[in-house]
Amino acid sequence: MIIGTDFWVYFAARPLIWIVLTLLVFTLANLLYQRASRTPILHPVLISMTVLIFMLLVTETPYETYFSGAQFIHFLLGPATVALAIPMFQYFDEIRRLWLPILLSSAVGALVASLSAVGVAWLFDARFETMMSVAPKSVTSPIALGIAEKIGGLPSLAAALVLVTGVMGSILVPIILKRMRVEDQAVRGFVLGLTSHGFGTAVALEVGAVAGAFSGLAMGLTGLLTAFLLPIVFG
Amino acid sequence: MIKGFLILLAFQLLGESLVVLLSLPLPGPVIGLVLLLVALLGLGRIPESLKMTSDGLLSNLALLFIPAGVGLVLHFDLLASEWWIILLALLISTILAALVTAALFQWLMKRAGGEK
Numbered sequence: 001m002i003i004g005t006d007f008w009v010y011f012a013a014r015p016l017i018w019i020v021l022t023l024l025v026f027t028l029a030n031l032l033y034q035r036a037s038r039t040p041i042l043h044p045v046l047i048s049m050t051v052l053i054f055m056l057l058v059t060e061t062p063y064e065t066y067f068s069g070a071q072f073i074h075f076l077l078g079p080a081t082v083a084l085a086i087p088m089f090q091y092f093d094e095i096r097r098l099w100l101p102i103l104l105s106s107a108v109g110a111l112v113a114s115l116s117a118v119g120v121a122w123l124f125d126a127r128f129e130t131m132m133s134v135a136p137k138s139v140t141s142p143i144a145l146g147i148a149e150k151i152g153g154l155p156s157l158a159a160a161l162v163l164v165t166g167v168m169g170s171i172l173v174p175i176i177l178k179r180m181r182v183e184d185q186a187v188r189g190f191v192l193g194l195t196s197h198g199f200g201t202a203v204a205l206e207v208g209a210v211a212g213a214f215s216g217l218a219m220g221l222t223g224l225l226t227a228f229l230l231p232i233v234f235g
Numbered sequence: 236m237i238k239g240f241l242i243l244l245a246f247q248l249l250g251e252s253l254v255v256l257l258s259l260p261l262p263g264p265v266i267g268l269v270l271l272l273v274a275l276l277g278l279g280r281i282p283e284s285l286k287m288t289s290d291g292l293l294s295n296l297a298l299l300f301i302p303a304g305v306g307l308v309l310h311f312d313l314l315a316s317e318w319w320i321i322l323l324a325l326l327i328s329t330i331l332a333a334l335v336t337a338a339l340f341q342w343l344m345k346r347a348g349g350e351k
Contacts, residue, residue, distance in 0.1 A: 026298050045297045049304040056308055063308050070302035076292060077299045079243035081264035082250070083289035085271035086281055101343035109336035117328035124320040130313065134324050138332065141300045146262025156306025157313070161325065163304065169329050176333045182341060191337045195329055198296065224265065231260030 018069030025051050040167045040199060049160065081142040084220055091217040102190075106221040107229070109194045113138040114226060115233070133157040135230055137165040140197040143223040151234045162197065169196025170203045185210040193218030239288030246271045 029044035029051070036042045056066055067074070095102055117134040126134075132153030136144035141162045148158035173195050177188050189211030192200030197219045204215035250267030253259065259266065275281060292299075307314070314321075 022301055023298075026301060043297075045300055045304065048301050049307065052301065052305045053308045056305070063306055066305060067302060070305070073299060074302040077303075078247045078264045078267075079240065079288075080292040080296055080299055081262070082243045082246050082267040082271055083292050085246075085268045085275060086286065086289040087293070088268075088272055089275040089281060092276065098344070098347060101340055101347050105336055105340035105343060108339055109332055112335045113328050113332035116331045117324040120324035120327050121320055124323070126317050126320045126324075127313065130317050130321060134321060134328075137325060137328070140296075142296070143262065143265055145300075145303055146265060150260055150262060154306075154310055154313075156303050157310050159300050159303040160307050161321065163300070164322075165325050165329060168325055169333070172326075172329055173333045176330065177337060180334070180337055182337050184341065184344070187337060187341045187344065190340050191333050194336050195332045224269070227261055227265045235260050 014065065015069030015072075018066045019072060021055065022048070022052065022070050022073060025055075038202075040170045043163065043167060043199070045163055046167070049163075077142045077145065081146070084140070084142070084223070087216050088220045091213060091220070094213065094217060102217065102221065105190065106194060106218055107225050109191075109218075110138065110222045110226045111229060111233075113195060113222075114230060128152065129154050129157070132234065134161055135234070136226055137161045138169075138195055138197065139223045139226045140219055143227055147227050147230055150231055166196045166199030170199040173200065174203065186214045189214035190218045194222045197222070236284060236288050236291075239282070239284035239286070242271075242282070242285050243267075243288060243292075246274075 026044060026048045029047040032047065033039075033042050033044045052066070055061075056063065114135050114137070117137055118131050121131045121134050129152065132151045133148055135151060135153060136147040136158055139147060139162065141159055144158050144162045145155045147153075148155045169192070173192055177191060182188055182191070185208050188207055189201075189204040192204040192211070193215030194200075196203075201212060201215040201219055205212035246267040247264050248267075249270055250265065251263030253266050254261060254263045
């Protein structure tokens with residue numbers, strides 16, 4: 001019996017610490033983000049990652065130990081990806097009405113985003129894993145991790161690059177759109193969602209409901225099309 | 236909520252199984268997404284339990300990337316040598332994609348509007 005109890009305590013306590021710390025750090029980072037009026041550069045995921053990595057380094061904890069706890073959070077990415085079907089279903093009337101502009105633009109845009117990133121990395125002799133990790137950078141994270149894994153990238157690097165792309169896009173894309181004198185809400189939302197997934201959609205929602213809807217739509221389609229197209233391109 | 240979670244996991248399982256069976260180069264959950272979308276279109280509405288669970292997961296999506304993101308700690312050597320290439324790649328591709336998509340989508344929307 002004593003062995004049984006020890007066994008339980010040993011396995012339960014250590015993974016639990018890292019789940020609790022992940023949730024705690026994220027909650028605090030979220031508070032900071034709200035206080036800083038949602039500046040993209042202080043995004044709670046970026047802050048949480050930095051703080052947790054720092055904690056692992058200071059306590060000399062191997063990533064495997066951290067992940068033995070955090071995997072229970074990570075596991076939810078799968079069902080969350082499937083759940084993206086719900087917003088896509090809600091935009092379906094829009095897709096049916098404007099299917100040609102929407103499908104063509106998201107396919108071309110997704111390929112330009114991905115291939116130009118891989119191209120720049122290739123031009124500067126980046127490693128293969130680096131190229132395959134930048135490839136899904138415009139795609140919403142749950143799908144991007146899956147794509148990176150499939151084509152030989154590093155899922156954790158891909159996750160970080162998706163976030164950095166989101167921050168970059170939500171700052172740069174509104175400036176580019178302004179320069180191009182794009183005023184149509186649908187177009188602005190679409191470009192924001194395609195280039196900068198959830199970050200872009202957050203910015204688009206501030207522009208208006210139509211921009212938000214087109215942004216969510218572009219985000220979903222970019223994820224789907226990239227998942228279908230990249231394995232063909234690099235397969 | 237449990238029913239909604241069951242639906243999501245069942246579709247993920249279906250997706251993962253198809254990926255293994257047909258050795259598809261796609262992530263299993265993405266196939267699950269497509270299958271669920273088709274099922275919803277057939278049904279014509281979103282079941283309440285599914286809506287609740289999905290909203291819960293999607294509104295906390297940011298939290299779910301953290302465990303994977305912390306894995307960056309394993310790749311510090313790669314970042315040390317290639318961080319500037321990565322940043323340049325992200326910067327150039329973001330600008331290019333925004334320019335191309337904005338021009339193309341605007342043009343196609345105008346054409347679609349003009350035909351009506």
